[in-house]
Amino acid sequence: MLTTSNLLFVAVMIMTIIAAVFDVRDRRIPNLLTAPFFAVGLIIQIVLEFTGDQGQLSSGLLAALISFVLLGGMWMAGGVGAGDAKLMMAIGIWVGLSKTLLILCGSLIATLVILVAVKALRRFGVPIGILLQPAHAPGRSANTRVVRGVKVKRGVPFAVGVCATTWLMAILSFLSIGTSYGILNAGG
Helix, strand or coil: CCCHHHHHHHHHHHHHHHHHHHHHHHCCCCHHHHHHHHHHHHHHHHHHHHHCCCCCHHHHHHHHHHHHHHHHHHHHCCCCCHHHHHHHHHHHHHHCHHHHHHHHHHHHHHHHHHHHHHHHHHHCCCCCCCCCCCEECCCCCCCEEEECCEEEECCCCHHHHHHHHHHHHHHHHHCCCCHHHCCCCCCC
16 A cells, blocks of 8 residues: 555655765765755655644654764764765654664665675675775765875765665565564554
């Protein structure tokens, strides 16, 4: 059954693809992507709250706050980019606390798996493509350095893990594997 919650999740799925492309290509997720996504999600949740249609405003705000605290702290420590924190905040407002926590945990695991796999492949001389190649970086980050006058960033783009986890949740739900855990069908 197509519910409001499922439609909101589909919007997040599309957003994660766009964010992952930016993150792989540029090693940053632009504010012009995350800020409007957050604002539209907030407006939708406010409208849903006042129309009585499966709104999860409080759950979304709590998810955004938790994402800000956890990933904001990781950003301050140099572990992720600020765009990653803003992306998770926006996702939180769209899908609520429970799904955001699943996406966040899954993303951390997926990113770790990607990092370990790519490092292992690199060690054995296997070409790894774009994931760990330096990208031109207009912003600043703990992982930014200057090479021949150009700022470059290294590391695994976190949005790839966010995208993989979001799509895995949708596939599991579609296959009815995850429905008993409320992956897509339950609110916030």
